[in-house]
Amino acid sequence: MRNQFEIAQGADNRDRDLMANTTGDGRSAYIQNALDDIARLEQQGRYDDTLAIYRDLISRFPDDIDIVYRMATALMRAGELREAIAHFRKVLFTRPDDLAARSNMGNCLLLLGYLEQAQKSFVEVLEQDPENRNALYGLGTILVQMGRHKEAMAPAEALLKIIPKSAAALTLYADACCTEANQETAVLKYRSALRIDSSFVPALLGLAKILIRRGKPQEARTYLEHAHGLQPSNIEVLLTMGHSFILEGNYERAISSFEIAQAIEPENIQVLLHLSVAERRSGQVNLAVAHAAAAWRQIPDSREACNTLGAALAAADAQDAARAVLTSTTKGTEVPEETQRAIAAIEDLAAQGFTGRPKDNLSHGEAGSSAEEEQDAEVREETEYEFEFPENISPEAPETSPAPSQDVPTDDAEDPTPPAKERD
Incomplete structure (x- = not known):
C-alpha cells in the first residue's frame, strides 16, 4: 500500500511529465498516469486519497469535463455532497442532457434534505429516460418522504417491473404502500426484499415501523437491532428504536437511544x-x-x-x-x-x-394550592x-456558479441503492 509520500512523489513525477510534454499527447499521458493512481487507490478502498489527485487534475485541466464528472462522483462517494453538487452543476452547465450527472446531483440534494430540488432533478431525467433506475428510485423515495404515498406508487411500480428481484425496488414499493390500508402488501414486499438481502437496512427499518404501528415493539426491535448492528450511526434506526421503547413506557431506554442519535447529529x-x-x-x-x-x-x-x-x-x-x-x-x-x-x-x-x-424541588409547605x-x-x-x-424540512438548495466545461458520457448503476451520507 502506498503512503502519502509516494502519492506526492507520483504527483512530482507527473509535474515533470507535464513540463516536458505540453502537447496533447503529453496532457493525455499525464491524465492517464493520474487515473491509474486513482484506480489503484480505489482498489485499496482509499477513496479520500483520490480526492487530492482529482483536485490536482482539475487545477491543471479545468476544461476537461471528464475529470470534473469523475471528481464529482468521487466527492459523492466520500460524502462531500455540497462540493459534489458544485461539480455536477459545472457538468450540466455545458451539457444539460447529461442524465447521469443530473441524476447523481439529485442523489446529493436528496441526502442533504433538499427534497423539492432533488425531485426536480429526477423528474427532468425521467422526461428523457423514463426507465432510468436511479431517477425512479430517487423520485419514489422523495414522494414517500413527503407523505405522498399514492404518487410514489408510479415510480415504485415502474422500477419493480425493470428489476423485480431487487431488494431496493421491493423496499421502495413497500414504502409507497405502507399506509394503513395497504400494510399487508407492504409487509409482504419487505419480507421479499429481506429474502433477497437479509441485511438491507431500509427493509429492516420499514418492517419494524409497521410492527410498531401494530403495537408489537418487541418484535420490531428484532429487526431494529439487526439494522443497528449493520449501521450503528443510522439516525432513523435509533429514532425508531427509541419509539419502540416509548410504546412500552420504558422512557429510560428510549432516552438512551435518542441520546446516542444526538451524539452523532447534535x-x-x-x-x-x-x-x-x-x-x-x-x-x-x-x-x-x-x-x-x-x-x-x-x-x-x-x-x-x-x-x-x-x-x-x-x-x-x-x-x-x-x-x-x-x-x-x-x-x-x-x-x-x-x-x-x-x-x-x-x-x-x-x-x-x-x-x-x-x-x-420545593418543600410540601411551599407547594401550590390544589386549585x-x-x-x-x-x-x-x-x-x-x-x-x-416530524414533518420533512426542505431548506433552500445551495447555489453555485456553474463554470464552462465539456461533456463526458457516463453510465448509471445497475441497481439503485442509497448513496453515501454527507460527511460530518
Missing part, C-alpha cells in the same frame, strides 16, 4: 424533538424544554416544533409561555421577549442539572402533544 431536529417527548413523559421536563427549544429555534414556524415545545413548557409549569408559543403558530405572530426569557430560564435550570419541574395544581393540569392537557414523526 442539531438534528427529529432527534431533538423525539428526545423532548421522552424526557417530558419521564418527568425530566426542564431537559424536555431545552431540547424542544433547540429544535424550535431552527424551525420556529413548524407546527410540530411549536407543539412539542408548548407541551414541554406546560409540563414545566410555564403555562403562559406554553400558550404564547402555541399562539405564535396559530396566529403567525412573534413570540414575546418575556416568553423567550422564560424559556431561557428553564434551559439554565436544565444546564445546572435541575431536570424536573420547579415545584419538585392551582388543577389549573396547571388543565393547561398541560390542552397542550399535550405526542410527537411521532
Whole structure:
C-alpha cells in the first residue's frame, strides 16, 4: 500500500511529465498516469486519497469535463455532497442532457434534505429516460418522504417491473404502500426484499415501523437491532428504536437511544424533538424544554416544533409561555421577549442539572394550592402533544456558479441503492 509520500512523489513525477510534454499527447499521458493512481487507490478502498489527485487534475485541466464528472462522483462517494453538487452543476452547465450527472446531483440534494430540488432533478431525467433506475428510485423515495404515498406508487411500480428481484425496488414499493390500508402488501414486499438481502437496512427499518404501528415493539426491535448492528450511526434506526421503547413506557431506554442519535447529529431536529417527548413523559421536563427549544429555534414556524415545545413548557409549569408559543403558530405572530426569557430560564435550570419541574424541588409547605395544581393540569392537557414523526424540512438548495466545461458520457448503476451520507 502506498503512503502519502509516494502519492506526492507520483504527483512530482507527473509535474515533470507535464513540463516536458505540453502537447496533447503529453496532457493525455499525464491524465492517464493520474487515473491509474486513482484506480489503484480505489482498489485499496482509499477513496479520500483520490480526492487530492482529482483536485490536482482539475487545477491543471479545468476544461476537461471528464475529470470534473469523475471528481464529482468521487466527492459523492466520500460524502462531500455540497462540493459534489458544485461539480455536477459545472457538468450540466455545458451539457444539460447529461442524465447521469443530473441524476447523481439529485442523489446529493436528496441526502442533504433538499427534497423539492432533488425531485426536480429526477423528474427532468425521467422526461428523457423514463426507465432510468436511479431517477425512479430517487423520485419514489422523495414522494414517500413527503407523505405522498399514492404518487410514489408510479415510480415504485415502474422500477419493480425493470428489476423485480431487487431488494431496493421491493423496499421502495413497500414504502409507497405502507399506509394503513395497504400494510399487508407492504409487509409482504419487505419480507421479499429481506429474502433477497437479509441485511438491507431500509427493509429492516420499514418492517419494524409497521410492527410498531401494530403495537408489537418487541418484535420490531428484532429487526431494529439487526439494522443497528449493520449501521450503528443510522439516525432513523435509533429514532425508531427509541419509539419502540416509548410504546412500552420504558422512557429510560428510549432516552438512551435518542441520546446516542444526538451524539452523532447534535442539531438534528427529529432527534431533538423525539428526545423532548421522552424526557417530558419521564418527568425530566426542564431537559424536555431545552431540547424542544433547540429544535424550535431552527424551525420556529413548524407546527410540530411549536407543539412539542408548548407541551414541554406546560409540563414545566410555564403555562403562559406554553400558550404564547402555541399562539405564535396559530396566529403567525412573534413570540414575546418575556416568553423567550422564560424559556431561557428553564434551559439554565436544565444546564445546572435541575431536570424536573420547579415545584419538585420545593418543600410540601411551599407547594401550590390544589386549585392551582388543577389549573396547571388543565393547561398541560390542552397542550399535550405526542410527537411521532416530524414533518420533512426542505431548506433552500445551495447555489453555485456553474463554470464552462465539456461533456463526458457516463453510465448509471445497475441497481439503485442509497448513496453515501454527507460527511460530518
